[in-house]
Amino acid sequence: MNASLSFRGASVTAVIVVLLTGVLAVGSLLPASSPVQVSPFIMTLAGKYLAYAMLALAVDLVWGFAGILTLGHAAFFALGGYAMGMYLVREIGARGVYGNADLPDFMVFLSWKSLPWYWWGSDHFPVALLLMLVVPAGLAGLFGWLAFRSRVSGVYLSIITQALTYALMLAFFQNGFGFGGNNGLTDFKDILGFDLHSPYTRAGMLFISGLILAGALLAARYVVGGRFGSLLIAVRDAESRTRFLGYRPEQVKLLVWVFSAVIAAIGGALYVIQVGIINPGEFAPANSIEAVIWVAVGGRGTLSGAVIGAILVNLGKTLFTAWLPEMWLYGLGALFMATTLFLPQGLMGLMRHLPEKRPSEVTPEVTNPEGGEA
Amino acid sequence: MSAGTLLELSHVSVTFDGFRAINDLSLSLAPGEMRAIIGPNGAGKTTMMDIITGKTRPDTGVVKFREHDLTKLDEPAIARMGIGRKFQKPTVFEELTVRDNLLLSLKGLRSPFALLFAKETAEEKARIDGLLHTIRLGREAPRQAGGLSHGQKQWLEIGMLLGQEPDLLLVDEPVAGMTDAETMETADLLREINQTRSVVVVEHDMEFVRALDVKVTVLHEGSVLAEGELDQVSNDPRVIEVYLGR
Ligand SMILES: Nc1ncnc2c1ncn2[C@@H]1O[C@H](COP(=O)(O)OP(=O)(O)O)[C@@H](O)[C@H]1O
Ligand SMILES: [Mg+2]
Numbered sequence A: 001m002n003a004s005l006s007f008r009g010a011s012v013t014a015v016i017v018v019l020l021t022g023v024l025a026v027g028s029l030l031p032a033s034s035p036v037q038v039s040p041f042i043m044t045l046a047g048k049y050l051a052y053a054m055l056a057l058a059v060d061l062v063w064g065f066a067g068i069l070t071l072g073h074a075a076f077f078a079l080g081g082y083a084m085g086m087y088l089v090r091e092i093g094a095r096g097v098y099g100n101a102d103l104p105d106f107m108v109f110l111s112w113k114s115l116p117w118y119w120w121g122s123d124h125f126p127v128a129l130l131l132m133l134v135v136p137a138g139l140a141g142l143f144g145w146l147a148f149r150s151r152v153s154g155v156y157l158s159i160i161t162q163a164l165t166y167a168l169m170l171a172f173f174q175n176g177f178g179f180g181g182n183n184g185l186t187d188f189k190d191i192l193g194f195d196l197h198s199p200y201t202r203a204g205m206l207f208i209s210g211l212i213l214a215g216a217l218l219a220a221r222y223v224v225g226g227r228f229g230s231l232l233i234a235v236r237d238a239e240s241r242t243r244f245l246g247y248r249p250e251q252v253k254l255l256v257w258v259f260s261a262v263i264a265a266i267g268g269a270l271y272v273i274q275v276g277i278i279n280p281g282e283f284a285p286a287n288s289i290e291a292v293i294w295v296a297v298g299g300r301g302t303l304s305g306a307v308i309g310a311i312l313v314n315l316g317k318t319l320f321t322a323w324l325p326e327m328w329l330y331g332l333g334a335l336f337m338a339t340t341l342f343l344p345q346g347l348m349g350l351m352r353h354l355p356e357k358r359p360s361e362v363t364p365e366v367t368n369p370e371g372g373e374a
Numbered sequence B: 001m002s003a004g005t006l007l008e009l010s011h012v013s014v015t016f017d018g019f020r021a022i023n024d025l026s027l028s029l030a031p032g033e034m035r036a037i038i039g040p041n042g043a044g045k046t047t048m049m050d051i052i053t054g055k056t057r058p059d060t061g062v063v064k065f066r067e068h069d070l071t072k073l074d075e076p077a078i079a080r081m082g083i084g085r086k087f088q089k090p091t092v093f094e095e096l097t098v099r100d101n102l103l104l105s106l107k108g109l110r111s112p113f114a115l116l117f118a119k120e121t122a123e124e125k126a127r128i129d130g131l132l133h134t135i136r137l138g139r140e141a142p143r144q145a146g147g148l149s150h151g152q153k154q155w156l157e158i159g160m161l162l163g164q165e166p167d168l169l170l171v172d173e174p175v176a177g178m179t180d181a182e183t184m185e186t187a188d189l190l191r192e193i194n195q196t197r198s199v200v201v202v203e204h205d206m207e208f209v210r211a212l213d214v215k216v217t218v219l220h221e222g223s224v225l226a227e228g229e230l231d232q233v234s235n236d237p238r239v240i241e242v243y244l245g246r
Helices: A010-028 A040-066 A074-095 A105-109 A125-149 A154-173 A199-225 A227-244 A249-275 A285-298 A304-323 A325-342 A346-352 B045-052 B075-081 B098-105 B112-117 B122-134 B150-163 B180-193 B206-212 B230-234 B237-244
Strands: B007-016 B019-029 B034-038 B060-065 B083-086 B168-172 B198-202 B215-220 B223-228
Touching: A010 A040, A010 A199, A010 A304, A040 A074, A040 A199, A040 A227, A040 A249, A040 A285, A040 A304, A074 A125, A074 A154, A074 A249, A074 A285, A125 A154, A125 A249, A154 A285, A199 A227, A199 A249, A199 A304, A227 A249, A227 B075, A227 B098, A227 B112, A249 B112, A285 A304, A285 A325, A285 A346, A304 A325, A304 A346, B007 B045, B019 B045, B019 B223, B034 B206, B045 B060, B045 B168, B045 B198, B075 B083, B083 B150, B098 B122, B098 B150, B122 B150, B150 B168, B150 B180, B180 B198, B180 B206, B206 B230, B215 B230, B215 B237, B223 B230, B223 B237, B230 B237
Parallel strands: B034 B198, B034 B215, B083 B168, B168 B198
Antiparallel strands: B007 B019, B007 B060, B215 B223
């Protein structure tokens, strides 16, 4: 429906994601002697990349389509991760180091006698799912409501999103906060009774992650492709003008912001299950900034670009840190500068030059409408 | 406020950093009326529209639309009440198609949540087709609005204004950047619109104002200098002084 239609390929990307994860999952179940067997190491990496792709998709929704440059989205990712991590820790039960059936190891270590109230119910998977959705959505809702109705935007909004994730990081580092402090949550054994270290569970989880990422892509495409999407773009480009049509841009932004936080949170949960650990480092401000770079590299406002950017940049990171660990940050910085300078529309921008351009699809000159937000 | 008044500003003042942009301005508009507002640059014409539409709060004075006190409401609330505005500098949503610009403007759904699931109805489609015809942009419907000419953007914005079905239209310098022919077409269009809606139109172009053939209010330094028929006000020595005496 929107003229740019730069996100039209999202369904193609969704199909490719499902196919690729399917192939990897099957490949991982081949005997170790097979030359095309996919190793557990690759499976963990792939799971991690898919989780990051969810985070990137979430960032693209708000940055690409609503113009909100979030530098704190890793907070929602990490909260989703912790919600799932709580359940996985409880599943360990009496198999922990201290053999305590009721308390996770780190609580025993801190000589806690009983579970804090906010851990109640966390041993039930449905409760974990609910927490994974409700806590990040609630926090995003509160934060967005406060920020958007006071018309905080631009750099100021970016800075307070950094502050949000930083504050959460400090809180989660505290032992007394009740989430394992420094070490976070780890040593998980199984999920819903399935052994997390079994190749079948891992293959299943990777395929499920692929399905969820594909579903998120389609959902995001639906959101930005319809009438709400037109309004979103109108708000992004000329917020003040939409008010004179009778719309409330703060509501528009809040809706996409909360939706985006939920996608990030699901990504965090998938991360924890497949990577096997969540710690306060996931809240680090740099993580949120990296996510923005993935989106910039892939192509802002294209949905598919976010997924492709997240996977390729992280693949690059994996390879690079193996060769020249201390050089990675410079490499990432250089990559970001190069895309900004030479590929303003990211990798998806490259692909868009391939098909013939209809004469009607003239790129509009950028004008600043009267009354546009400063 | 008398029963025969749609919009009334009384003793309205606004100061920006010590500068009185609007100074004890009083003005009233009858239902169904079209009023032309003229006045030199900086007279406060746009600021007056900012006050009516809730963008700027007056320091003192009363602004009433029917029985509603507009100084207590914000832009979306005022827009939903039936006041539409066309900006001096045309502001359309450049990345959206002409058609989607009109669809967004259509009176009706304003809740983002409802829009998430809304499909364009046959009725809405017919409305848009009608608007496209009125503003003569039928062939441009699938184009991105950013690619339109300046004059076409002005027309698109008028179309969006009509889509809102407001009772009162505030139109700020609609013919700026238009050819003579387009200017006269716009005057015709506004007269046609005025058959069912009230209009306040700000314009410099005297040929255009003459073509509208309505009561004229001259604004100067934030207040009303003269009011009446165009020939009458343009012979007013104070008006001549303001326009020519510098
Ligand atoms: N937001 C603002 N802040 C400061 N000064 C303003 C603002 N808006 C308008 N003005 C000043 O108020 C005066 C009236 O402006 P305006 O209403 O745009 O005039 P007109 O539309 O009649 O040309 C001008 O001198 C302008 O500089
Ligand atoms: Mg003006």
